[in-house]
Amino acid sequence: MATNEQIQEFINWAHRVGAEQLSLCSSGNISWRVSDDEVLVSATGSWLSDLRKEDVSVCRLSDEAVLNGVKPSREAHFHLGIFRKRPEVKVVLHFQSTYATTIACMKNRPESINVTAEIPIYVGEDVPVVPYLMPGSKELAAAVIEAMTDHDSCFLANHGEVVAGTSLADAFQKAVFFEMGCRFAVLAQNNCQVLSPEALDAIRVFTGKH
Secondary structure, eight states, X not given: OOOHHHHHHHHHHHHHHHHTTSSOTTXXXXXXXXXXXXXXXXXXXXXXXGOOGGGEEEEXXXXXXXXXXXXXXXTHHHHHHHHHHOTTOOEEEEEOOHHHHHHHTOSSOOSOOOOSTHIIIIIXXXXXXXXXXXXXXXXXXXXHHHHTTSOSEEEETTTEEEEEESSXXXXXXXXXXXXXXXXXXXXXXXXXXXXXXXXXXXXXHHHTOO
């Protein structure tokens, strides 16, 4: 079973997500793979800004069984599915920050949010959009898992965003930069000058992804 120290660290990072206003009230959820077959998931209906120990569900990854009697978020299926697909991923964060969710709800979204180097480096050059599907549904879970198989972030149309990280800090940073890029795009009224192909090539060399 997860240690008290791990649960407290999980709670501390959930509070940071709330403090950054990446998630308002019960709008977001977070998970952390703490061992090969054990995952912490925020409880259904819980507020990340006020997460408590009794709001932390411990789930078995292999069969999604709940090990401590706390019902996980309704979105736990895609969290656990991403972990099974991608062994390197340790944290999944689903959030609904103001500007990124504004873009997720737009009829005509920006073709790119690559407005500063942080976006392609931490969020990804190409952020897929999952079409609107009922929150908590199997259909949404399957679509998110597919989109995140080879991406670290995605938009959920008319819903929010998802990021995957190698640590709690990594996932938090990706979410913050995701929101930052979207804030610039919205404030510029979809008139941002995005990074050139040459700039993106240089970033790929810098990150070793060329």
